[in-house]
Amino acid sequence: MAISSETFRELFASFASTVTIVTAYADDAxxxxxxxxxxxVSAQPPLIMVALGRESRTLSQILRAGRFGVNVLADHQEAVAxxxxxxxxxxxxxxxxILDGDVPCLPDSCGFVAARLSSxxxxGDHVLIVGSIEKVxxxxQTPLLYHRRQFARCEQIGVKANASVA
Incomplete structure (x- = not known):
């Protein structure tokens, strides 16, 4: 049974996702x-995965540099997203x-990972990039989310921010 692209998009729009800015620095830019x-992806060894469109300029920079950063946006950074x-x-x-570990870091983010390209x-129309985490x-701060095709804060979708797990 074929799944329509609209059904596919609707399903994944229902997942709340953390919003990140994936960065790279190559050719002095x-x-x-x-x-x-x-x-x-893995705790031992520590690995992270991101998916980028095949035509992405950032993907090209990652492939040239062999390194990338992942900046987890805080809930006040919708304009940055x-x-x-x-x-x-x-x-x-x-x-x-700033350059941190040879990759651009957005200092006001709630989290940052610097990784070396591993694979x-x-x-399909994306490339999965896996990186060996070198710095965290x-x-x-509470992260910015994307849910139902719009930016959201945790409390807007019924999640308690900074709640501990028992």
Whole structure:
């Protein structure tokens, strides 16, 4: 039974996802894209996976640099998510950023991972990038979410922010 693209999109829109900015630095230029397809892969060794469109400029930069960053946006950074979802603007000129582990880091984010490219796999219209995690930093800020095709805060979808698991 074939699944329509609309049904497929509707299903995955119902999943609340953390919003990240995946970054790279190659040829003396930063690059970044808003990504919700990001996941831990393994704790031993520590690995992270992101999915980027095959035509993504950020993907090209990652492949050239062999490294990438994942900035987990805080719930007050919706404007940053929107900025990095555009492909035609000079994104990094519009906000503060630093090079951390040779990849662009957005200091106001609630989490940051620097990774070395470990493997890549082309799947459909995307490329899965797996990285060996070399550096991690995090804060107690609440992450920005994407749910039902819109940005959301945890409390908007019934999740208690910073709740501990018993």
């Amino acid at each position: 930063p690059s970044g894209a808003t990504v919700t397809a990001c996941s831990s 929107r900025l990095f979802s555009q492909s035609t603007v000079n994104k990094f000129s519009r906000l503060d950023w 890549e796999l082309t799947v 930093s995090c804060t107690s």
